[in-house]
Amino acid sequence: MTATSDLGFTPDEMMTIAAARALSNDDVCFVGIGAPSAACNVARLTHAPDITLIYESGTIGTAPEVLPLSIGDGELCDTALTTVSVPEMFRYWLQGGRIKTGFLGAAQLDRFGNINTTVIGDYAHPKVRLPGGGGAPEIATSCGRIFITMKQSKRGMVETIDFYTSFGHGEGGDHRQRLGITTAGPALLVTDLAVWKPDPVTKEFTVVSIHPGATREEVQETCGWTVRFADTVEETPRPSALELTTLRDLKERTRIAHQGGK
Template identity: 85%
Template sequence: MSTFTPTEMMTVAAARALSNDDVCFVGIGAPSAACNLARLTHAPDITLIYESGTIGTAPTVLPLSIGDGELCDTALNTVSVPEMFRYWLQGGRITVGFLGGAQLDRFGNINTTVVGDYDNPKVRLPGGGGAPEIAISCGEIFITMKQSTRGFVEKLDFITSLGHGKGGSDRADHGVHTKGPTRLITDLA
């Protein structure tokens, strides 16, 4: 009998959520493993897009970063980062984006900026990068995060990436008309 790690199970669950018709904005790490697993199993025609500008990439090994040469070597096309964000992401051409974070609240809002007061934080985190744009521009968002009491909080110290705001119609009230977070994949569920 084989046993699988929680990380492996998260990867499989995320891969199963993807379809052959998806255009997926892929992050490094678990999202990349999940997207490539989907491509190698049930979704061979999925379009994988990495933030570095590679479109339709099909790596033979998992890339170590968004700048990994394997991505350019196997991409159908490579565009500039501004074109990636303006035409592809903000143009509504990406169906699924993967995000993670240091903190997540019950509305799917994500913090990757600071823990504690912004001006005097307990921990300063790496920041949003492209995540705020991904969170509002992709058709829907899948969040992958390991379960912990420090990560899943009642109220975020800082909202880096919009989920469903305060709930209800708050996302739409801010002029955001994509679905937002639709799946949360953790090591427990």
């Protein structure tokens, strides 16, 4: 898909670029802040110039010059095709089934793509109170499919999540259908070490490609569950020079913009 590059790159860069590649030019994508936002904008600035990016602040068809610090930065509105109210965003556009791909990050994730961004520990007496779901609970069930991106760690990728902020495949299999959810749910996980896809039957995330320089052992050592590997595990194509330059330029513009307080 991309030419091999002689440039060096970090696992974080590989993660963002591999996630960007999963998006297509005709995607309509609901963008989560952080890592998903970087991936979606790299896609827009490389192979998917016509992609529609939507942020939950109501901005539709946005094309930010720098990555927003929040989901409601002025840059998103200034460059959007249109900006609608938040109730309209959630009712007509998300609930109405207009959005093909939801792109989420996660604090805690399990093997079935269930996400926790609410609490670590008990809900009533949390060890750590996280920000909560925001738009994610309905993004997870109303978008046609869900892509997830996060860095691997034993703390983040766990056997059992502490709270079901956003429902993935539940206990696996047909759990979504049993709850009356008609959308596909988690269809892709991109970490700093590998690309994962759900098993067609069990829905457990399975490693389909490992990034250059990473190993099966590392993937397992940084994951809290016993990892399943596909029968054939590919090597993720290296970032191209264009992909790397695009990502680095975007990050640099973003750094300068946010440093100055503008």
